Amino acid sequence: MTEGPDAARLTDQVAALVEAAKRAGADAADAVAVRGRSTSVSVRLGKVEATNASEGDDVSLRVFVGQRVASVSATASSDPAALAERAVAMAKVSPEDPYQGLADERLLARTVKNLDLFDPTEVSADELRDAALAAEEAALAVTGVTNSGGSGASAGLGGLVLATSHGFVGHYVGSRFGRSASVIAGEGTGMERDYEYSSRLHFADMDSPEEIGRKAGERAVRRLNPRKARTGPVDVVFDPRVARGIAGHLSGAINGAAVARKTSFLRDRMGKQVASASITVTDDPTIIRGQASRPFDGEGVAGERLVMVDKGVLAHWFLSTSSARELGLATNGRGVRGGSSVSPSSTNLAIEPGDRSPKDIIRSLKSGFYVTEVFGQGVDMITGEYSRGASGLWIENGELAYPVAEVTIASNLKDMFMRMIAASDLDRNYSTASPTLFIEGMTLAGD
Numbered sequence: 001m002t003e004g005p006d007a008a009r010l011t012d013q014v015a016a017l018v019e020a021a022k023r024a025g026a027d028a029a030d031a032v033a034v035r036g037r038s039t040s041v042s043v044r045l046g047k048v049e050a051t052n053a054s055e056g057d058d059v060s061l062r063v064f065v066g067q068r069v070a071s072v073s074a075t076a077s078s079d080p081a082a083l084a085e086r087a088v089a090m091a092k093v094s095p096e097d098p099y100q101g102l103a104d105e106r107l108l109a110r111t112v113k114n115l116d117l118f119d120p121t122e123v124s125a126d127e128l129r130d131a132a133l134a135a136e137e138a139a140l141a142v143t144g145v146t147n148s149g150g151s152g153a154s155a156g157l158g159g160l161v162l163a164t165s166h167g168f169v170g171h172y173v174g175s176r177f178g179r180s181a182s183v184i185a186g187e188g189t190g191m192e193r194d195y196e197y198s199s200r201l202h203f204a205d206m207d208s209p210e211e212i213g214r215k216a217g218e219r220a221v222r223r224l225n226p227r228k229a230r231t232g233p234v235d236v237v238f239d240p241r242v243a244r245g246i247a248g249h250l251s252g253a254i255n256g257a258a259v260a261r262k263t264s265f266l267r268d269r270m271g272k273q274v275a276s277a278s279i280t281v282t283d284d285p286t287i288i289r290g291q292a293s294r295p296f297d298g299e300g301v302a303g304e305r306l307v308m309v310d311k312g313v314l315a316h317w318f319l320s321t322s323s324a325r326e327l328g329l330a331t332n333g334r335g336v337r338g339g340s341s342v343s344p345s346s347t348n349l350a351i352e353p354g355d356r357s358p359k360d361i362i363r364s365l366k367s368g369f370y371v372t373e374v375f376g377q378g379v380d381m382i383t384g385e386y387s388r389g390a391s392g393l394w395i396e397n398g399e400l401a402y403p404v405a406e407v408t409i410a411s412n413l414k415d416m417f418m419r420m421i422a423a424s425d426l427d428r429n430y431s432t433a434s435p436t437l438f439i440e441g442m443t444l445a446g447d
Contacts, residue, residue: 007161007171010035010057013076014163017061020084022165026063026091028102029084030164032298032337033059033076035173038156041128043136045148051125060337063087067096071341099325102299107331108168109302112295116288117174118157119202128153134209135181135216142183142217144224149182149193151213155203160298160337168300174293177203181213185220192226194219200429201289219372222393226405229394234444235368236409237361237395240427242371243351243434246420249413250281251346251432252381254308254316256323256334265384265414266314274314275417278354281309283318285333285347292347292431296333299342303333308349312418318344350433353426358436361423368395369404369444384413407446416442 014031021029037055041048057076061083062069070090074083136151159173180197196216198207238246258264266274275281284305287293296302299321308316317327320335323344336345362370371392378387387410393400416439423436 006035007159007173010076010159010161011163011169011171013059013080014161015169016080017059017084018163018165020080021061021063021087024081024084024088026065026084026088026165028064028165029062030102030162030299031059031061033057033161034337035159036156038154039123039125039128040152040154041125041132042150042152043129043132044150046133046136048129049150051129061087062341063091064101065091067098067100068092068094069097069100070094099322101321101325102164102166103301103321103331103335105166107302107333108300109170109296112170112172113286115286115290115293115295117172117201117293119175119177121175121203123155123177123203128155131179131209135179135213138210138213139181139183139217140213142214142221144185144221145183145217146187146191147184149184149195151181152179153209154178162296162298162300164300170296170300172295175201177201177206179206179209179212181216183216183220185217186224190225192220192223194223199291201291205289205429223391223403223405226391226403227394229369229404229407229444229446231445231447232443234409234442235365235438235440236442237358237365237368237370238437238439239370239372239392240425240434240436242374243437244430244432245374246416246437247281247349247351247432247434249379249381249386250309250351250417251318251349253384253413254314254318256317256319256327256329256344258381259317260323260326263382265382269314270317272314273312273418274414275309275312276420277312279309279312279417279420279422280307280352281349282306282352283308283334283346283349287348287428290348291429294347297335298337299331299335301331301333301335303347306332318346320344346432348428348431348433350426350428351422351435351437353424353435354422356421356423358423358425361421361436361438362395362400363398365395366397369409370395370400371409374409378410379413386411386413386416407444409442409444411439411442
């Protein structure tokens with residue numbers, strides 16, 4: 001969906017759905033149309049393995065009858081009247097939910113900001129293939145790399161149109177381009193795998209295929225011949241790739257839906273210290289070319305930059321209309337459509353950078369663990385207990401000394417946040433972004 005006939009057609013469709021819902025007996029309604037288009041090519045060992053292309057339009061209608069709500073989803077070609085009648089009939093037999101309803105009209109976006117989310121560059125399947133091959137070739141050229149796990153390139157777009165019965169109509173579209181490479185280093189039982197990727201809204205902003213391949217190869221080789229480490233307390237430095245996962249756990253803990261359900265370990269901590277005083281966390285849907293930027297949320301509300309955690313103090317929850325009402329608050333424009341429902345989520349979340357470089361932090365450690373990968377599901381968001389399998393590099397006398405694998409690191413997220421120090425290397429090119437993170441006093445289980 002781009003500006004012009006596509007946007008106009010989908011706008012007419014969602015407006016027709018809302019009008020049909022009102023005629024069918026709904027007190028209020030909103031409708032969304034989502035268009036997706038993508039093309040991808042994957043290669044391995046110099047040969048194309050798959051070329052995929054998809055395109056489709058989907059619509060969803062949400063209706064309110066008193067305090068009862070129902071939602072239905074369908075293809076864009078569905079009959080509006082039939083869809084509306086089915087949704088209203090479902091709502092009439094649904095249980096009452098006092099928290100559901102359209103967003104407050106006063107909070108709706110009055111203008112749709114241009115956040116430069118769409119790049120009209122057309123990338124052919126041949127160009128995608130050539131980029132994937134170039135990334136793989138660069139990876140295989142790294143000394144120590146012995147095989148390819150595959151390489152790929154993709155291009156696509158996604159657009160959303162929203163109409164509500166209290167008069168809001170808006171749409172936006174964003175493009176997406178990607179490149180990736182996965183390789184294997186070593187032989188036999190000593191093989192190690194790693195990867196690298198780049199995903200951007202604008203084609204010219206992506207890392208080159210050669211850089212992606214080289215980084216994937218170097219990461220894989222760096223993992224060769226790992227050792228175990230001794231069980232005991234350990235100071236941990238999280239590589240940004242892993243640190244983004246820590247930021248994601250924080251995001252989940254301050255999600256209004258989890259707070260309302262009492263499934264967050266931070267549910268009673270609003271206005272209190274939840275992290276080190278050096279930690280500030282922001283969320284901003286208005287960043288130009290931001291990975292998760294949007295001019296309005298899934299309910300038509302204009303979101304603004306929020307300081308979620310201010311010098312360690314929790315200042316906001318992520319809120320949609322229903323989660324906010326359940327907590328006695330007002331939405332802050334973080335509602336996300338998931339099919340025909342709306343739930344709160346972060347946008348461009350970032351743990352803001354500190355003053356020290358990663359090298360300075362590593363140099364300060366006589367012994368420690370630089371974590372480059374974690375795995376397993378050992379995170380309890382109700383209690384904060386954290387236990388993950390991990391691999392990375394051992395720090396010895398301020399230097400990255402040798403690879404480490406087959407160990408577990410553990411702590412509690414509440415303690416981890418309070419001891420967390422952010423380095424200076426923040427890369428905002430991710431919807432959840434974090435610099436390198438240093439956390440003292442975790443527990444390592446190894447030999």
